[in-house]
Amino acid sequence: MSEPAYIQDIGGYEGKTVTVQGWVADKTDKGKLQFLRVRDGTGVIQATLFQKAVPPEAFDLAKHVAQESSVVVTGEVRKEPRAPGGYELSVSDMHAVQLARGEFPITPKEHGIEFLMQNRHLWLRSSRQHAILRIRATIIRAIRNWLDDNGFLLVDTPILTPAAVEGTTTLFETDFYGEPAFLTQSGQLYNEANAMAFGKVYCFGPTFRAEKSKTRRHLSEFWMVEPEWAFGTLDDYMNVAEQMVSYVVQTVLQERATELKALERDTTFLEKIVPPFPRISYDEAVEIIRARGDANFKWGDDFGAPDETLISEQFDRPVFVHHYPTDMKAFYMAPDPIRPAVCLSADLLAPEGYGEVIGGGQRSDNLEYLEAQLLKHNLPRAPYEWYLDLRKYGSVPHCGFGLGVERTVAWICKLDHVRETIAFPRMLEKIMQ
Numbered sequence: 001m002s003e004p005a006y007i008q009d010i011g012g013y014e015g016k017t018v019t020v021q022g023w024v025a026d027k028t029d030k031g032k033l034q035f036l037r038v039r040d041g042t043g044v045i046q047a048t049l050f051q052k053a054v055p056p057e058a059f060d061l062a063k064h065v066a067q068e069s070s071v072v073v074t075g076e077v078r079k080e081p082r083a084p085g086g087y088e089l090s091v092s093d094m095h096a097v098q099l100a101r102g103e104f105p106i107t108p109k110e111h112g113i114e115f116l117m118q119n120r121h122l123w124l125r126s127s128r129q130h131a132i133l134r135i136r137a138t139i140i141r142a143i144r145n146w147l148d149d150n151g152f153l154l155v156d157t158p159i160l161t162p163a164a165v166e167g168t169t170t171l172f173e174t175d176f177y178g179e180p181a182f183l184t185q186s187g188q189l190y191n192e193a194n195a196m197a198f199g200k201v202y203c204f205g206p207t208f209r210a211e212k213s214k215t216r217r218h219l220s221e222f223w224m225v226e227p228e229w230a231f232g233t234l235d236d237y238m239n240v241a242e243q244m245v246s247y248v249v250q251t252v253l254q255e256r257a258t259e260l261k262a263l264e265r266d267t268t269f270l271e272k273i274v275p276p277f278p279r280i281s282y283d284e285a286v287e288i289i290r291a292r293g294d295a296n297f298k299w300g301d302d303f304g305a306p307d308e309t310l311i312s313e314q315f316d317r318p319v320f321v322h323h324y325p326t327d328m329k330a331f332y333m334a335p336d337p338i339r340p341a342v343c344l345s346a347d348l349l350a351p352e353g354y355g356e357v358i359g360g361g362q363r364s365d366n367l368e369y370l371e372a373q374l375l376k377h378n379l380p381r382a383p384y385e386w387y388l389d390l391r392k393y394g395s396v397p398h399c400g401f402g403l404g405v406e407r408t409v410a411w412i413c414k415l416d417h418v419r420e421t422i423a424f425p426r427m428l429e430k431i432m433q
């Protein structure tokens, strides 16, 4: 048998005979000539069969093989500028691993989103999904590389937790040996313990929120990266986040040009993503909304998606909105020492209408303030006792943030909805697969 090869490496085999193992994506019948498009997960290659050049069984197979049958194709790698990818396989033999049983549900024609979601397990084989999920993988790797190279230690945080981090309304409750436990909403509280132990840390994992409304930006299960560090301030957080986000975008531009092109992404917007990012206060953001959108926007209200779009439209890069009203944000946010009605928090809003991709800020390092905040937010003290300990033994100013992977992928790929940014999305819907 000739050498097995992956399609992504095929250029290195020009003139040689190789074996490609994959699936039939598509085919064209030209009588004595059969063209198959074979996909192996790393790419797609055109396989050309001349009736005279292959055994009769192989030719017959090519003529009748259904879409998404699995096949092993042997042939010589030839440069072919007209073929997608620039190479083709001049086939000498081919056999089937499994012939598809019936017509593949997803054909090149347009399908509705409902149907595609029901067939998500098969839809993943399409070139659009390949582009998106490859970009996702690159984004995740770039995030990890940046943090690892900048002194952040990966410390994993638990998924089963006893208490809320981001409010009690979106908790997923489970049964933990007869006691209630919740799927993690954020690793942050543990990150704070870890930062006091290791200085600069991050966690990166699945995060759960029972989001009871259907939007383009919300999943019930999403992936969040959360860096946290001791002796850090609100400004430090914004400096770190803008470096990290810029590195991620530039890495995708360098490494995933083909995929961005497949998605018809206009990259001029992405090329501009370099530090520094503009920074405006919540007060200034409210002024923008009142001047250009809702004249009656009330100070203290949260921004809706159209408000965020309006704010981000004023800038060509992501924009930090800082000093949100204290009452709007989670219990742990440090109040501004001069103006306690606002807190040392900031969100990063992505351009092109993508809204919040990062939430973060400086945490309160004051024991009495946090005790009062637990009461104010109606949170029971017992599950937070360990968290309060961090303010008893060498409490220091510290900060951190959380970046949502799916919203970042949606923005970089310019997708309408987060559902395509993860292989098997969990949303306010029945779990199908």
Ligand code: 4AD
Pocket: 165, 166, 185, 186, 187, 188, 209, 211, 217, 218, 219, 220, 222, 224, 226, 227, 356, 357, 358, 359, 360, 361, 400, 401, 402, 403, 404, 405, 406, 407
């Ligand atoms: O703003 P959030 O709720 O912040 C936190 O959880 C902090 N504890 C993070 C920290 O400081 N360590 O969430 C952070 C980010 C959001 O900006 C968004 O990108 C993403 O997580 N996110 C979601 N993504 C998809 N679906 C959802 N339901 C999301 N909720 C938050």
Ligand code: MG
Pocket: 347, 356, 358, 359
């Ligand atoms: Mg937020």
